[in-house]
Amino acid sequence: MLSIYNTLSRKKEEFIPLEAGKVKMYVCGPTVYDLFHIGNARSFINSDFIRKYLEYLGYEVTFVMNLTDIDDKIIKKGLKENTSAQLVAKTYTDEFFKDITTLGIKPATIYPRATEHIEDIIALIQSLVDNGTAYQSGNDVFYDISKFSTYGKLSGKNIDDLMEGARVEVNEAKKSPLDFALWKGAKEGEPFWESPWGKGRPGWHIECSAMSCKHLGKTFDIHAGGSDLIFPHHENEIAQSEASTGQKFVNYWLHFGFLNIDNEKMSKSLGNFFTARDILAKYSKETVRFFFAQTHYAAPLNFTSEGLDSSKRGLQKVQNLYERLLDLQQSAVSGGTQPDFNLAGYYQSVEEALNDDFNSPRALAVVFDFVRDANRILNETTNPAKEFVNEIMSFVQKIVIGIFGIVQLEKSNAADPTLENDLIELLISVRTQAKASKNFQMSDLIRDELKKLGIILQDSKEKTTYKKQE
Numbered sequence: 001m002l003s004i005y006n007t008l009s010r011k012k013e014e015f016i017p018l019e020a021g022k023v024k025m026y027v028c029g030p031t032v033y034d035l036f037h038i039g040n041a042r043s044f045i046n047s048d049f050i051r052k053y054l055e056y057l058g059y060e061v062t063f064v065m066n067l068t069d070i071d072d073k074i075i076k077k078g079l080k081e082n083t084s085a086q087l088v089a090k091t092y093t094d095e096f097f098k099d100i101t102t103l104g105i106k107p108a109t110i111y112p113r114a115t116e117h118i119e120d121i122i123a124l125i126q127s128l129v130d131n132g133t134a135y136q137s138g139n140d141v142f143y144d145i146s147k148f149s150t151y152g153k154l155s156g157k158n159i160d161d162l163m164e165g166a167r168v169e170v171n172e173a174k175k176s177p178l179d180f181a182l183w184k185g186a187k188e189g190e191p192f193w194e195s196p197w198g199k200g201r202p203g204w205h206i207e208c209s210a211m212s213c214k215h216l217g218k219t220f221d222i223h224a225g226g227s228d229l230i231f232p233h234h235e236n237e238i239a240q241s242e243a244s245t246g247q248k249f250v251n252y253w254l255h256f257g258f259l260n261i262d263n264e265k266m267s268k269s270l271g272n273f274f275t276a277r278d279i280l281a282k283y284s285k286e287t288v289r290f291f292f293a294q295t296h297y298a299a300p301l302n303f304t305s306e307g308l309d310s311s312k313r314g315l316q317k318v319q320n321l322y323e324r325l326l327d328l329q330q331s332a333v334s335g336g337t338q339p340d341f342n343l344a345g346y347y348q349s350v351e352e353a354l355n356d357d358f359n360s361p362r363a364l365a366v367v368f369d370f371v372r373d374a375n376r377i378l379n380e381t382t383n384p385a386k387e388f389v390n391e392i393m394s395f396v397q398k399i400v401i402g403i404f405g406i407v408q409l410e411k412s413n414a415a416d417p418t419l420e421n422d423l424i425e426l427l428i429s430v431r432t433q434a435k436a437s438k439n440f441q442m443s444d445l446i447r448d449e450l451k452k453l454g455i456i457l458q459d460s461k462e463k464t465t466y467k468k469q470e
């Protein structure tokens with residue numbers, strides 16, 4: 001029995017889908033105005049892992065991830081780069097797809113874009129205006145939160161407390177400072193669509209209500225996103241959808257813990273901001289996925305290069321077993337020895353762990369027991385039967401590769417970014433020593449030759465880092 005921690009009820013609940021054998025799942029995707037960062041990557045990878053486990057259990061999963069392709073940040077970037085918001089969104093949508101492919105993320109069933117659902121969004125806003133939950137003010141339309149009596153039920157926030165905190169904000173256009181925009185009237189030079197309230201564009205919250213309903217129905221099983229979205233984004237989605245349909249919006253709310261870097265919030269100004277691409281230049285996707293899977297999806301996680309290095313070392317044991325099995329599949333013959341190995345027990349333990357709110361660290365501990373025990377049995381068996389080797393490999397395929405994605409399918413040393421990284425780091429340390437002994441000819445030579453290869457060294461007081469030329 002699968003149980004899931006539901007943010008809405010604040011407890012673990014047995015998972016019972018609306019329709020037997022099927023799961024309808026919606027995850028808040030990226031705002032496409034830049035390359036996504038390693039914190040976003042954690043949420044995307046965790047949603048991929050959860051989807052893959054649901055599929056492993058035999059569910060047919062309809063997995064929807066929206067792309068926010070119109071938003072203040074996109075417009076701002078367009079103005080800054082002297083290009084259109086549309087082109088910014090197109091560019092970073094393409095880059096998003098490149099990066100999720102590199103991360104081994106299975107494509108969603110549908111990636112709805114806000115700009116392709118303007119009609120649905122307008123219809124939803126209109127239904128809220130018609131039933132008195134939303135009101136027009138100038139060219140904007142706002143949601144009137146006083147009309148939704150259970151506002152705050154997801155985040156556990158109380159309207160009076162929120163009002164206290166919001167008093168400072170003065171906005172003549174709104175009835176209450178907590179009311180939020182469903183439709184934003186266009187300002188000079190901004191992209192717009194025609195609507196019953198004039199030229200404008202949708203607010204961010206309404207797009208997820210409209211697109212999830214369109215692709216998954218009025219009520220669906222699972223809605224996920226980073227924990228930063230619980231309030232106000234998901235609270236507002238509930239208010240919009242339930243006020244419009246009169247039905248429960250989502251049965252299970254699932255939230256991903258936040259990723260911090262060296263115990264600080266990631267931010268460009270602190271200089272601790274890494275895109276997924278920066279990290280993937282130095283570590284394989286398997287290392288990154290393994291690093292994430294070692295922490296429960298809902299827990300906060302601190303990201304350090306030491307943590308990644310240790311994941312990389314730890315993972316080698318799994319990779320070695322996989323490569324050993326590949327070799328054995330070539331050499332083993334039918335009718336060899338069939339050793340006594342309780343494979344079913346490992347499947348069961350992995351399932352027990354993952355059925356308990358997708359407890360990946362516990363499941364990985366079972367995987368490591370399996371790797372140790374499988375190696376021991378193979379050491380002890382001189383002529384293992386091909387069938388036995390295949391059964392062991394099948395566990396690796398279904399669990400280690402199928403759910404976690406932490407084995408490199410091509411034998412290592414092919415295009416291993418981790419080896420490349422180690423060699424560059426080695427050259428950097430040789431250069432640091434050359435500088436220390438005042439051998440500047442050598443240190444400049446290393447810098448210049450690396451530059452010819454597209455590797456740019458960046459010296460700071462503490463250390464030298466590198467970037468690859470775009």
Ligand code: AMP
Nearest residue numbers: 028029030031039040043225226258259
């Ligand atoms: P955004 O592009 O900022 O709208 O974020 C896309 C997804 O990544 C959302 O589900 C966010 O909640 C999630 N997210 C953003 N920052 C982090 C972080 N530091 N750690 C984990 N998830 C994050």
Ligand code: ZN
Nearest residue numbers: 028029208233
């Ligand atoms: Zn959303």
